[in-house]
Amino acid sequence: MHEAKGPPRRADARRNRERLLAEAQATFAEHGTRASLEQIATRAGVGIGTLYRHFPTRQDLLEALLGARFDTLTATGRTLLATRPPGPALTEWTHSFVAATTTFRGLTAEVAQPLDDETTRLHASCAAMREVGTELLRRAQESGTVRTDVTPTEFFVLVAGVAWAHEQGLPDSPARVARLLDLLFDGLHR
Amino acid sequence: MHEAKGPPRRADARRNRERLLAEAQATFAEHGTRASLEQIATRAGVGIGTLYRHFPTRQDLLEALLGARFDTLTATGRTLLATRPPGPALTEWTHSFVAATTTFRGLTAEVAQPLDDETTRLHASCAAMREVGTELLRRAQESGTVRTDVTPTEFFVLVAGVAWAHEQGLPDSPARVARLLDLLFDGLHR
DNA sequence: ACCCAAACGGAGCCTACCTCCGTTTCCGGG
DNA sequence: CCCGGAAACGGAGGTAGGCTCCGTTTGGGT
Numbered sequence: 326m327h328e329a330k331g332p333p334r335r336a337d338a339r340r341n342r343e344r345l346l347a348e349a350q351a352t353f354a355e356h357g358t359r360a361s362l363e364q365i366a367t368r369a370g371v372g373i374g375t376l377y378r379h380f381p382t383r384q385d386l387l388e389a390l391l392g393a394r395f396d397t398l399t400a401t402g403r404t405l406l407a408t409r410p411p412g413p414a415l416t417e418w419t420h421s422f423v424a425a426t427t428t429f430r431g432l433t434a435e436v437a438q439p440l441d442d443e444t445t446r447l448h449a450s451c452a453a454m455r456e457v458g459t460e461l462l463r464r465a466q467e468s469g470t471v472r473t474d475v476t477p478t479e480f481f482v483l484v485a486g487v488a489w490a491h492e493q494g495l496p497d498s499p500a501r502v503a504r505l506l507d508l509l510f511d512g513l514h515r
Numbered sequence: 516m517h518e519a520k521g522p523p524r525r526a527d528a529r530r531n532r533e534r535l536l537a538e539a540q541a542t543f544a545e546h547g548t549r550a551s552l553e554q555i556a557t558r559a560g561v562g563i564g565t566l567y568r569h570f571p572t573r574q575d576l577l578e579a580l581l582g583a584r585f586d587t588l589t590a591t592g593r594t595l596l597a598t599r600p601p602g603p604a605l606t607e608w609t610h611s612f613v614a615a616t617t618t619f620r621g622l623t624a625e626v627a628q629p630l631d632d633e634t635t636r637l638h639a640s641c642a643a644m645r646e647v648g649t650e651l652l653r654r655a656q657e658s659g660t661v662r663t664d665v666t667p668t669e670f671f672v673l674v675a676g677v678a679w680a681h682e683q684g685l686p687d688s689p690a691r692v693a694r695l696l697d698l699l700f701d702g703l704h705r
Numbered sequence: 706a707c708c709c710a711a712a713c714g715g716a717g718c719c720t721a722c723c724t725c726c727g728t729t730t731c732c733g734g735g
Numbered sequence: 736c737c738c739g740g741a742a743a744c745g746g747a748g749g750t751a752g753g754c755t756c757c758g759t760t761t762g763g764g765t
């Protein structure tokens with residue numbers, strides 16, 4: 326979906342990039358987004374310098390991993406848009422969103438930033454994801470499943486809030502997310 | 516509400532403790548909860564060793580500040596309980612909660628932890644606060660304003676999620692929190 | 706005025722971040 | 736095949752902040 330521009334990289338460079346991404350994924354999952362970059366480099370069997378050449382900042386590394394998630398989320402959204410009625414489509418996509426956003430501690434915060442920050446490298450794949458989400462929301466509103474006065478931004482902010490809340494809680498039960506999202510959709514009143 | 520146990524401290528120790536708390540408050544407000552502790556010590560005109568003697572960890576320092584907020588929140592809750600009808604009481608208290616929890620970046624995460632962690636030093640004042648919140652929720656439920664199947668934990672988790680979401684967003688408008696809390700109470704459906 | 710426990714302060718060690726540059730590796734042309 | 740140089744590598748070392756340890760200072764009781 327992105328990358329693969331400019332002159333082709335050398336074979337060893339490509340190989341190292343892949344190893345770094347794989348180890349970063351594992352290490353972040355284990356220690357959260359603030360894990361030691363030196364450790365990631367070591368685990369990938371490369372020097373710290375190599376890590377920094379490929380990913381000048383921690384953000385860049387996170388973004389490479391996040392970009393893939395955004396792309397997946399975009400694809401999932403398109404499928405749902407085509408195959409499910411508006412209401413369930415939105416609900417199911419929201420669950421996917423929280424799941425994708427929650428795989429390691431601290432990720433939510435990283436997601437929240439590019440959501441409305443135009444300058445991020447990530448903005449492209451994030452924007453695509455956001456667009457699909459917006460469309461899902463719009464259709465759910467059209468079909469009368471969701472109140473029409475909710476803006477896409479408000480929707481994303483609230484869902485990200487739930488994702489964050491879930492990320493904090495130690496018992497990582499899938500039932501818990503489902504429950505929280507139900508409460509969000511149905512409201513606390515009545 | 517807490518502190519003031521064991522032998523009385525020496526005058527200089529008490530004085531330094533106050534200055535540290537004041538500067539910590541200011542510095543955290545300015546740079547978030549990850550501000551440099553050395554800087555706080557310097558600004559308070561004491562050595563770094565003194566800071567660490569008073570507050571062995573960053574958590575301890577944060578907790579000292581947080582404890583005061585919790586106590587305030589508890590008091591506010593008691594007042595609301597006595598002077599307002601159940602529905603508005605809960606709503607207004609929730610607003611106070613978000614406000615108190617949002618005064619500097621990263622605070623929400625610190626609040627979330629002791630919420631269900633028994634081992635924290637903070638647990639006492641947190642528990643009091645939580646109890647008032649629970650009572651406010653219970654009365655709102657009794658009066659028919661809030662659905663009865665919402666547990667206190669779910670309530671706190673969701674409100675903290677909104678607080679976090681609000682903390683992320685750069686435009687720190689009070690209207691935004693109000694809107695998000697309205698959405699949370701009324702739900703996205705319909 | 707004297708004493709010593711309490712409190713202070715910062716040098717110094719540790720860990721992690723990140724840069725810089727000498728060394729190694731890939732790979733296309735001869 | 737091998738050779739040259741561009742591309743990529745790796746880690747030493749400078750920087751910053753966290754935290755500890757211990758020699759020095761000071762409050763306040765007698």
